Amino acid sequence: MTPATDTRSWLQKNRMTVTPLLFLLPGLLFFVVYVISPIFQSFNISLYDWDGLGEATYIGLDNYRELVDDRAFETSLWNNLKWLALYLLAIPAGLFIALFLNQTVTGIRLYKSLFFFPFVLSQVVVGLVFSWFYLPRVGLLNAVLTFFGLDSINVLGDPDLATYGIIAAGLWPQTAYCMILYLTGLNAVDPEQIEAGRLDGAKGWKMLWHVVLPQLKPATFIAFVVTIIGALRSFDLISIMTNGGPFGSTRVLSFMMFEQALSEYGFRMGYGSAIAVVLFLIMLVFIGYFLWQMWRDERAARH
Amino acid sequence: MRSIIKTPLAVLAATTMLSGMAMADGHGLTGDLRIFSDMSNPAPRAIMEGLVEEFGELHPGLEIELTVVDREAWKTQIRNALTANPPDVVNWYAANRMGPYVDAGLFMDITDMWDAGDFAGLESVRGAMTIDDRQWGVPYTYYQWGIYYREDIFNELGLSEPTTFEEEIANCQVIVDSGRSCYTIGSRYLWTAGGWFDYLNMRTNGFDFHMELARGEVAWTDERVRETFANWRRLIDMGAFIDDHQTYSWQEALPFFVNGEATAYLMGNFVVPHLREAGLSDDQIDFYQFPAIVEGMPMGEDAPTDTFHIPSGAQNVAAAQEFLRFVTSADVQARINGPDGLGQLPVNANAEVADDEFIQQGFEMLSQNATGGIAQFFDRDWPAEMASIGMEGLQEFMVFPDNLDDILERLEDARQRIYE
Numbered sequence: 265m266t267p268a269t270d271t272r273s274w275l276q277k278n279r280m281t282v283t284p285l286l287f288l289l290p291g292l293l294f295f296v297v298y299v300i301s302p303i304f305q306s307f308n309i310s311l312y313d314w315d316g317l318g319e320a321t322y323i324g325l326d327n328y329r330e331l332v333d334d335r336a337f338e339t340s341l342w343n344n345l346k347w348l349a350l351y352l353l354a355i356p357a358g359l360f361i362a363l364f365l366n367q368t369v370t371g372i373r374l375y376k377s378l379f380f381f382p383f384v385l386s387q388v389v390v391g392l393v394f395s396w397f398y399l400p401r402v403g404l405l406n407a408v409l410t411f412f413g414l415d416s417i418n419v420l421g422d423p424d425l426a427t428y429g430i431i432a433a434g435l436w437p438q439t440a441y442c443m444i445l446y447l448t449g450l451n452a453v454d455p456e457q458i459e460a461g462r463l464d465g466a467k468g469w470k471m472l473w474h475v476v477l478p479q480l481k482p483a484t485f486i487a488f489v490v491t492i493i494g495a496l497r498s499f500d501l502i503s504i505m506t507n508g509g510p511f512g513s514t515r516v517l518s519f520m521m522f523e524q525a526l527s528e529y530g531f532r533m534g535y536g537s538a539i540a541v542v543l544f545l546i547m548l549v550f551i552g553y554f555l556w557q558m559w560r561d562e563r564a565a566r567h
Numbered sequence: 568m569r570s571i572i573k574t575p576l577a578v579l580a581a582t583t584m585l586s587g588m589a590m591a592d593g594h595g596l597t598g599d600l601r602i603f604s605d606m607s608n609p610a611p612r613a614i615m616e617g618l619v620e621e622f623g624e625l626h627p628g629l630e631i632e633l634t635v636v637d638r639e640a641w642k643t644q645i646r647n648a649l650t651a652n653p654p655d656v657v658n659w660y661a662a663n664r665m666g667p668y669v670d671a672g673l674f675m676d677i678t679d680m681w682d683a684g685d686f687a688g689l690e691s692v693r694g695a696m697t698i699d700d701r702q703w704g705v706p707y708t709y710y711q712w713g714i715y716y717r718e719d720i721f722n723e724l725g726l727s728e729p730t731t732f733e734e735e736i737a738n739c740q741v742i743v744d745s746g747r748s749c750y751t752i753g754s755r756y757l758w759t760a761g762g763w764f765d766y767l768n769m770r771t772n773g774f775d776f777h778m779e780l781a782r783g784e785v786a787w788t789d790e791r792v793r794e795t796f797a798n799w800r801r802l803i804d805m806g807a808f809i810d811d812h813q814t815y816s817w818q819e820a821l822p823f824f825v826n827g828e829a830t831a832y833l834m835g836n837f838v839v840p841h842l843r844e845a846g847l848s849d850d851q852i853d854f855y856q857f858p859a860i861v862e863g864m865p866m867g868e869d870a871p872t873d874t875f876h877i878p879s880g881a882q883n884v885a886a887a888q889e890f891l892r893f894v895t896s897a898d899v900q901a902r903i904n905g906p907d908g909l910g911q912l913p914v915n916a917n918a919e920v921a922d923d924e925f926i927q928q929g930f931e932m933l934s935q936n937a938t939g940g941i942a943q944f945f946d947r948d949w950p951a952e953m954a955s956i957g958m959e960g961l962q963e964f965m966v967f968p969d970n971l972d973d974i975l976e977r978l979e980d981a982r983q984r985i986y987e
Contacts (some may be wrong), residue, residue, distance in 0.1 A: 314645055317671035332982075335977070400811035421814040421966075509755060510813040511963035528642040529946070529955035531667055 277474075292338060300367030303544065310537035316525070320534070327538035337539070340515045343427050344496065345544070347516060349494035350431045351438060355487045356441025363472075366450045368551070376447065383440035393503030394433035395420060420506050423513035430501050438494055442487040450476075486558065492550050496543070515542040592639045597628040600886040601654035604633065605641035610910075614903045622893055629886055630899035634833035649673040655879035655887040660941040661695040661872035663781070664704050668876075675877040676702040680824065680888060688896050688915040695872050695943060704876035708904055711929030712762060712869040712910040712944075715838055716831040718853040720747070728855040732770070732798065735858045739807050742830050749807040753820030754965060761945025762833055764961050765869050768795040770860035774939035776866030781948040783986030784944055793971075798860060800968050813966055821845065822870040833857070835871065836911060839925050854928050856936060867939035870934065871947060872914070956981045 275282060310327055314320035331337045365376050382390065396406050398419040406416035419429035453476060461475040477484070499518045502508060508515045508523060515523070517539055525527070525536025606615040612635055619633045634654070636644055645659065649668060659665060668674045668875060678701045680686065686705055696702045708977060719726070721738075724745055729735040739749040754760045769777045772791045779785045780792065802808065809823050818841070823829040823846040832838060842852050856866065875894060877887045900913035905921045913920065920930045922975055933941065946954040960974040 315667055315671070315674060317650065317667060400814055418811045418814055421811050507755060509757070509962065510966060511959045519883075525954070526643060528639075529951040531951055 266422055288485055303459070306537045306540045306544070310535075312531045312534045315531040316533045317531075323534070327535050331538055331542065336520060337514050337517075338517060339512060340517045340520045340539075343514065343516045344543075346427055347431060347434075347495040347498050348492065350428070351434065351491055351498075352488075354435050354438035354442050354491050355484065357435070357439045358444075359446050360485060361439065361443045362450060365455055366447060373520035380440050380444055382437040383444065384458065385437065387437070387500040388504050390433055390437055391430075391501045393438075394429070398540045423510050426506055426510065426514045429506050431499075434498060434501050438491060441490060441494075445483045445487045445490075446480060449480045453479045471508065474519050485561075493531055493547075496550075497549055517546075568821050596626045596883075596886045598630065598883045598886065599923050600629050600631045600656070600883050600890065601889070602631065602633045602656040603645075603648055603658070604635050604639075605638045605658040607635050607637045607641075610908065614908050618894060618899070618903065619669055622890060624626060625893070626650045626886070626889070637987045649878050649880070653878035655881040655883045656890055657875065657876050657878055658702065659740040659874050660943070660947055661692075661706060662947045664943075664947045665696075665698060665874075665876075666950065669698045670705050672877055673880045675706075675717075675881065675884070676701050676703060677888070677891070677965055678702045679876060679890070685888075685892050687893055688897055688917040689787075691916060692872060693912050695941070696874065697905070704874045705895050706872040706874050706914040707899065707900070708909050708911045709870045709914060710836040710915060711933055712833070712835050712857075712871075713929070713932065714831050714833050714855050715824075715842070715855055715925075716853055716855065717847075719851045720827055720830045720852075728853070729858045731858050731862070732860040736801065736805070739802065739805060743806050747827065748809045748823065748829040749802070749871055750831050750833060751809050751820045751823035752812045752833070752965075753815030753817045754962045755814060755816050755819075756956075757962050758946050759817050760819075760835075760961035760965055761913045761954070761958045762835075762980070763799065764957075765797070765942060765945050765967075766833065766857040767799050767860070768792070769867035769939065769942065770857060770864065771795045771798055773861075773864050774942065777867060777942065778940070778948070781942075783950075783982050787975045792975065796964065796968075796971055796975075799964070800971075803965060805967050808965065813962055835869075836925055841908060844986060849924055854925050856932050865939035866936050868941055869944050870912075870933055870937075870941050872933070878926040950985060953978075953981060953985050 270277070309320075312320040313323045313324060313326070345487065361379055365372065365379060369375075385393075398406075400406065400416065400418040405419070408564060409416055417425070420426050456476055457479070458471070461471055466475060497518065498516055499522070502514055502516060502519050503522075506514045508519050521536045521539040521543065524532045524539060530536065576790065577753075602619065606612055615635065616633065619631050623629060623631050635892070636648075641658070645657065645668070648654065648657065652724070658667070662903060665674060665798055681696075681702045687691075689705065692709070693702065694708050695706060696704055711757065716728075720742075724741050725742060726738045729738050742749045744965070752759050752763070768780070771794050775851045776785065776791060780787075809820065809829050811976055812820065817834070820832070821838075821841055822845075823830050839852070854869075859866065877884060877891070881887050894903075895915055897913075897915045897917035900915040900918035901920075903909060904911050904913040904918070904926075906923050906926070910921065910923065910926065911924060912933070920926060942948055945958060949957060957978055960978050963970055
């Protein structure tokens with residue numbers, strides 16, 4: 265008997281490697297063209313003084329030097345931090361609503377959908393609704409305040425309050441989002457562990473902290489990721505509700521970047537790119553943490 | 568219809584002869600003519616479409632393609648439109664707003680057309696189209712700014728149109744005492760505050776100083792600028808402006824005027840149709856020129872001008888030039904700016920001005936009592952970046968007048984960086 269010669273072609277021999285690569289190729293191509301290369305382009309443009317039309321002049325790190333002294337940039341950075349910190353309230357709020365709704369009562373589906381409703385709304389609609397709610401003379405908020413004999417306030421017109429007013433509006437849909445994540449998470453909670461916990465005398469907060477929450481860890485992780493990213497992307501609400509005002513007090517980095525580079529009065533592509541780079545670096549910290557976290561979890565799951 | 572077409576044709580024939588262009592007559596135009604317009608509001612859009620149709624009838628050989636872009640969106644889209652496959656004619660604004668496109672070489676220099684007398688009757692607006700002593704386009708409409716007020720409430724309180732700032736303030740005191748505000752304003756989008764600054768500064772320091780400030784030749788911390796703000800502050804401190812104006816757009820500030828909670832509005836003439844639609848009759852509204860602050864100082868006025876330009880990458884330049892001549896001719900000007908059209912002022916001095924109370928008053932004011940000079944508007948006369956930082960400061964001043972020193976220093980820092 266002659267030894268069987270392998271008559272298969274190279275492609276056939278390597279199809280286990282080639283097939284996934286071919287499937288990945290279109291996606292990777294788009295990712296490189298539309299995500300990776302613009303990142304490096306932004307880095308590059310941020311070193312130039314360029315109005316987007318004429319000749320670009322290389323100015324080294326001057327744009328970044330200007331950023332350091334720019335008060336608008338400082339305000340934006342602080343506002344970004346406020347957004348990051350306060351937006352995270354959506355996670356515990358979402359959790360408690362989810363726990364509250366996680367019961368079998370008649371019509372619970374209806375209640376759940378009502379709570380989920382704000383997330384379905386476009387951010388633009390949320391922004392409009394809240395800016396009407398805050399309106400100085402006719403808004404619902406001030407109607408309630410004056411009914412209780414309190415002074416009316418102009419939330420969006422007060423530079424000290426406006427950012428908080430917008431964050432509150434943002435929390436409404438974000439809480440709904442976290443709630444839905446936790447509701448699905450709660451479905452997967454093992455009833456036997458609850459039972460065991462109960463036999464051991466755990467209840468209330470103890471039960472929540474030691475038995476339920478550890479099982480909700482994947483949901484918490486995702487809620488954390490989407491909330492952080494949502495906070496850093498807070499552009500549409502600001503644009504709709506205050507347009508960055510009053511006198512620039514509600515700007516965040518993404519909004520400032522848009523204003524400097526792309527808006528009606530913006531002709532500073534280099535400066536805008538420098539802001540984008542700073543925003544990217546901030547995001548990179550979180551993205552890096554998330555990736556590390558996921559990698560660690562996956563490794564733990566494999567062992 | 569016939570008579571309407573005849574006149575511009577005669578004008579065209581005359582102008583083409585004058586300019587000595589290669590074309591023997593206006594009928595020889597062929598090819599495509601691509602027009603990008605920002606006249607997207609219903610009335611202007613109808614005007615623009617009518618113009619294109621008429622121009623097409625005059626030049627049957629032309630294939631005209633009109634693209635109407637949303638007016639706000641156009642402010643950012645024009646950059647792409649001019650750089651990639653540019654059309655033959657575009658809309659834009661006069662004065663410094665042309666700057667970035669002129670500097671980048673994206674607008675065609677049409678000085679030779681102006682020199683050749685192609686735009687007879689437009690001499691008075693030539694300055695607004697000039698950068699570096701060259702002309703970069705033609706205007707097609709402009710409108711006056713001034714104080715629109717509630718005539719009925721003025722009558723009720725026994726007030727008359729003021730001509731000096733002291734009278735203005737005396738009037739305002741009566742109005743405030745009657746439980747109303749003197750002026751409505753919505754400063755959320757900032758530019759409305761620019762209008763107030765324009766007028767107060769032109770009246771306090773004169774048109775020439777105003778333009779020096781716009782060109783960055785004077786410091787924002789200059790004593791004369793402070794004087795302007797001091798005059799402004801007198802109004803703010805007496806409660807002349809409505810509360811919470813930083814929250815409203817200019818449209819959202821209209822109800823205060825319509826309901827009689829505020830008696831006047833410093834605005835452009837485009838406010839009139841809104842007031843009429845809201846149910847105010849012409850007996851209830853009237854107009855007066857912003858009063859003099861310094862006696863004998865020539866009055867400067869804001870009269871923003873909208874324009875047509877030929878991009879330097881235009882394919883069909885001959886047709887584009889013909890279109891500019893057509894749109895600025897006296898007859899076309901009278902029609903598109905008439906009460907059925909834009910309801911604004913024609914740029915051609917030979918065009919008939921519409922028989923409308925406000926357009927007539929504006930025309931009279933600008934032609935007889937604007938000897939100081941005609942400005943475009945804060946956000947068009949100042950370079951874009953300075954305008955945006957400046958208007959933010961103006962809004963802050965209106966809400967927190969005590970921050971003035973800080974604001975002026977900030978603007979001065981910006982001036983030193985921007986004009987270099």
